[in-house]
Amino acid sequence: MLGLDAVTVARSRHRLTEAGAAWISCSPTPALAATGQGLLAVAEVDCADGSLLTVARALTELPHVTAVEHVGGDRDLLLTVMATDLAALTHWVTRGIGAMQGIVAPRTHLANTVYTEGSRWRLRALDRPRIARLAEAGAPRADTPLFALTDLDHALVGALSMNGRATYRALADACGTSPDTVRRRLGRLFAAGMLQPRCEVARPLSEWPVTAILWGRVAAEELESVSRSITGAREVRLCAGLTGRNNILVVAWVKSLSDTRRFEIRLTQRPPAWISPTVPWPSGH
Structure with a gap:
């Protein structure tokens, strides 16, 4: 699939794994x-x-x-x-x-x-x-x-x-x-x-070293359509409907701390609109 021999692939995989x-x-x-x-x-x-x-x-x-x-x-x-x-x-x-x-x-x-x-x-x-x-x-x-x-x-x-x-x-x-x-x-x-x-x-080695976590509240009848729109964003790794006042959670990888605000703006501009998105948190493992 990669056009490489199995020994080369195994050696590279071992090196990546050992380095974390x-x-x-x-x-x-x-x-x-x-x-x-x-x-x-x-x-x-x-x-x-x-x-x-x-x-x-x-x-x-x-x-x-x-x-x-x-x-x-x-x-x-x-x-x-x-x-x-x-x-x-x-x-x-x-x-x-x-x-x-x-x-x-x-x-x-x-x-x-x-x-x-x-x-x-x-x-x-x-x-x-x-x-x-x-x-x-x-x-x-x-x-x-x-x-x-x-x-x-x-x-x-x-x-x-x-x-x-x-x-x-x-x-x-x-x-x-x-x-x-x-x-x-x-x-x-x-x-x-x-x-x-x-x-x-390892996230720091990717193009997206910062995690943004966004909680939001969406009208129940629009949760499905909002979630479908959100999952189309390249940065999104998790989108889940939750129980409680905040009924949607989005976890995304973004390129920098300043990019978290740009990501939030892009996400909330996707129709239909969120009722009350919260500020995303940068985080680390």
């Missing part, structure tokens, strides 16, 4: 939430004075937390959280982060609809035919319906989120099963479109 410039992860797809077996939430966390770094490090070790960002504005940290269901999320919020030393008044918002997410975002380093071939190779199969996840499936998803290139043997050892069983279960998960690999890139 790029890596492979794996994550559940929005299709999983449609089966009632998973949900996405964002949590705002304020930290007691002097405890931010300690709290942030502790949060990165929690299995439900997929991203921890230090943000400007009225919050200290913003967490991306995945849980199997509402009961599991409630338990985690009340007995997990709610009981952690150094955390003050966490606030959680459920994502009821994900309109676009990071696996669909592109650096645009490849041309359209190559992108199409990649999409075709990873497309779910029409003959594999969604299904109920087992405890092993959950364990495999968790293990792959840490290392998307883990071997069947390594996954089998981590999950207490055989490589053949891992191969069969993963084959079914990918075929049903319930799990997807992601090639991540």
